[in-house]
Amino acid sequence: MALAVRRSLRFHGFSLACFACALWPTCLTGQETIVNQSLAPRELTQNEARLYFGMRRRLWADGQPVKIYVLPDDHPLHIAFAKDLLGLFPSQLRTGWDRQIFSGTGQAPTTVANEEEMIRRVASTPGAIGYVSKLPKDPRVRMLEVR
Amino acid sequence: MNRKRLIAALVASLWGSPTPAQSVWNDFQIHGFGAQAVLKTSDNRWFGDSDQTSFDFTELGVNASLRVLPELLVAGQVLARRAGGMSEGTPAIDYALADISLLDSPQHGVHVRLGRIKNPLGLYNETRDVPFTHPGIFLPQVVYFDRVRNLVLSSDGAALFGETTTDFGTFSGTLVYGQSLVDENVEWSYLNGNFPGDIAPDGNSWIGSAWFTSSSQRLKLGLSGAALALRFRPDRDVAWTLDSGTTDILYWIASAQYRAEDWSLTAEYAREPLQWRSYGPAFPDRKAVGEGYYVQATYRVRPPLQLMLTYQEGFADRQDREGNALSAATGGLAPAFSGFSKIWSLGLRWDIDEHWMVRAEYQHNEGTFILSPRENPDPDALAKYWNLFGLQVVFRF
Incomplete structure (x- = not known):
């Protein structure tokens, strides 16, 4: 009984x-931050990830230019990534990007249409960082842990 | 044949070789926006013949930026803005600058900016003409005057920007030194008329701002200000005009904003000590302290729909909040209610998709302090209580 x-x-x-x-x-999908294999770091703090994805830093520690790839603002994986890994709302990221784009003090990240394109672009661009729901079996990208 | 090959090689080197990731043009971006509003007021004129129906509020902007090097960004924006009797819509350079990164580490960032720079005043001045970056059709006018917007809009000069990130948030600051841009609206607003002669900046101005943003970016606190002086250059060929006087202006804003997922609360307080000197007997020396503040709440009903409620009060002189001294000083010509504005606004914003947005706004006004004397030259025709209804369509890319 x-x-x-x-x-x-x-x-x-x-x-x-x-x-x-x-x-x-979004709770069905995981989120993994991925970087191009050219990058040495294995982990980032949440504050560092916020700065990079906020387009407020241009260089990695080794001097490579930072290349940010994101999915559209209303994509479930983008929303989940922003909230769970960055601890931000997508609207906060958008506000920050817009302020820089429309005052001449920064640029927008590259928006990709879907996860396949995300993987392709991160894999082929040195210094690139993005995110996926599941780590791909592609030797040119690897996981980066956001602490 | 060789020539063709050479041209092909040149084009390839400019527009990217077979590995496009290496081309500098991959870091070239173009963005822009367009907005058109329809405005109707019960009385008084605001952005055109609004007491009839005005379509004279149009904003078009296009910008381009190129990251020449990781440490060097060049960017510029052209803005055409039609704003009733205040602006005709002639395209002008909104900003054009080189941003040089001197320090770029996870903890610290230091940049130098040279060129025409948007002044970092309050939460919104840098992007005040970009419609989707602020909640209502109009920014709270008691802090972000549209009748003299050019005075504090941008500077031709240099800026130093620095930020440092700690575990509990980011501290940042900007210092700008340069020449402010002055137009006829400044003369209308600060001298209450258009006298024979020109008004121009008297030397360079300083603009500074300091901000704290919490790690979660929910809380933002800031203090920003501008110190500048204007000089009137009389037209010598006329029988009478004002003397070569100066106006000293100090304008500062304290800002606080809290943004949650579905709602936000924003408050800003602005003060503007003014001093007029040596304009001659017709315009005696005087001092005044302009003041304005607002509280604004937004609530996202559903993802694409946002409600906005704002209350604002502004005074030409905080020692004379009823406007009685102002009215007496003009021999009763200017009504007392032109010395203040108290405004309730209710707005609804619909973000249709990533490119289109539509919003509506209703305002109830007491007083006419925010109105442009250039659009309302006859004080007798002013109404103390007036309402505004506005509708705006915005496109961005």
Whole structure:
């Protein structure tokens, strides 16, 4: 009897999680920050990631120019990446980019259409950084941990 | 044949070789926007014949930027702005600058900017003419006067920018030294008329700003200000005009903003001590301290729809908030209510997609301080209470 109750609870817990995921589609996908193989760092702090994705730093520590790739503002993976890994809302990133683009003090990141293009562009561009839902099997990109 | 090959090689070197990632033109960007508004006021004129119906508020901007080197960005924007009787829409260079990065580390960033630079005043001055960067059709006028916008818009000179990032947030500061751009609206607003002669900056001006932004970028606190002087150069060929006087202006803004996911709260307070000297007997020396403040709330009802509510108050002289002294000084010509403005605004913004946005705004006004005397030259025709309804369509790329 006790076992049955526990099973039932577990079952309900599972269905609750599924329900939450249905409402919140981004929780189904993971997010991995990826960089071009030319880059040596294995990890970044969240503050550093915010600066790079905010287009406020132009050089990596080794002197390579930073190349930022993002998905459209309303893409579920972009929203999840901004919130979970950067701890920012997509609207905050947009505000920061717009302020720089329209005052002549910076540029916009390169927007790609989908994850396939993201992987292709990061793989072929030295100094590139982007994000995917699942780490691709491509030796030219590797994972970067955001702490 | 050889010549063709040479041209092909030249074109390839300019526009990118087979490995496009190496070309400098990959870091060339063009962005822009266009906006058109329809305005209707119950009384008074605001951006054209708004008491009828005005279509005279149009903004068009195109900018280009090129990252020549990782440490060097060159950028420029052309802006055409039609604003009723205040601006005809002649295209002008909004900014044109070289941004040189002197220090670029995870903790610190230091930049020097040379050219025409947007002044870092308040939360919005740098992008004040870019419609989708601020909530309403109009910025709160008691802080961001459109009737004298050019005075604080930009500087021809140099700027030093620095920022440092800590665990709890980013501290940044900018110092600008240069010549401010002055137009006829400045004369209309600061001398209350258009006298024979020209008004020009008296020397260079200083503009400075200091900001704190929390790590989550939710909280932003800032202090910014400008110190400048204007000199009137009388036209010698006329029988009478004002003497060669000066106006000293100090303009500062304290700003606070909190942005959550679906709502935001913004407040800014501006003060403007002014001093008029040596304009002659017709325009006695005087001092005044202009003041303005607003509180603005936004709430995102659903992802594309945002509501806005703003309350603002502004005074030509904070010692004379009812405008009685102002009215008495003009022998009753200027009504007391032209010395202040108290405005409620309600707005709805719809971000249709990444390119298009539409918004509507309703304002209830008491007082006419924010109005341009250039658009409303007859004080007798001013109405104390007036309403505004505006609709604006915005495109960006």
